Amino acid sequence: xxxxxxxxxxxxxxxxxxxxxxxxxxxxxxxxxxxxxxxxxxxxxxxxxxxxxxxxxxxxxxxxxxxxxxxxxxxxxxxxxxxxxxxxxxxxxxxxxxxxxxxxxxxxxxxxx
Numbered sequence: 001x002x003x004x005x006x007x008x009x010x011x012x013x014x015x016x017x018x019x020x021x022x023x024x025x026x027x028x029x030x031x032x033x034x035x036x037x038x039x040x041x042x043x044x045x046x047x048x049x050x051x052x053x054x055x056x057x058x059x060x061x062x063x064x065x066x067x068x069x070x071x072x073x074x075x076x077x078x079x080x081x082x083x084x085x086x087x088x089x090x091x092x093x094x095x096x097x098x099x100x101x102x103x104x105x106x107x108x109x110x111x112x113x
Contacts, residue, residue, distance in 0.1 A: 002095050004030060007056070009100040012036055021091045027053060027098065028086035039104055044087035049076040051086040054099040059084075061092035077103045 001020040004027065008016040013036050021030040028051050031038050039050035046068050055062065059082050065073070069088045073079060078101045086098075 002058075002061075002091055002093060004091070005057075005095070005097045006031070006036060007097065007099045009102075012038055012100050021096075023091055023093055025091050026087055027055075027084070027089045027091060027096070030091065031086060038086060038100060040087060042087075046072060046085060046088050049073065049085065050104045052076040052078075052101055052104060053084055053086045053089070054078075054080055054101060055082045055084055055089070055096055056099055057097035058092075058094045059096075061094035061096070063088075063090040063092070065089075077101060 001022055004019050004021045006013045006017040008014060017036060019034045028040055028044055041050040042048040049072055069085050072085060073083050076083060
């Protein structure tokens with residue numbers, strides 16, 4: 001099983017984390033199942049950017065982003081070539097190193113981060 005290494009984030013994962021993830025599962029689902037409570041305002045249907053992540057290593061092993069995801073990512077804060085929506089990013093067979101951006105665009109957020 002691939003390992004997902006989450007870099008430290010002051011709110012969602014203060015000390016970072018290393019978890020095993022089954023191939024075929026979304027990064028968002030893996031995070032939520034491992035108590036990394038990333039925002040997902042649209043309930044994981046590719047209608048917002050609150051689950052935006054930066055895949056620092058292993059990006060090529062993920063499924064290809066579809067046009068809808070690319071269109072949504074254009075609205076994400078801190079967009080980079082390795083940006084993905086975690087709800088649309090399906091774990092392949094390689095290990096990943098993932099960074100959660102410092103900010104998200106969520107006008108309905110209940111908390112600051």
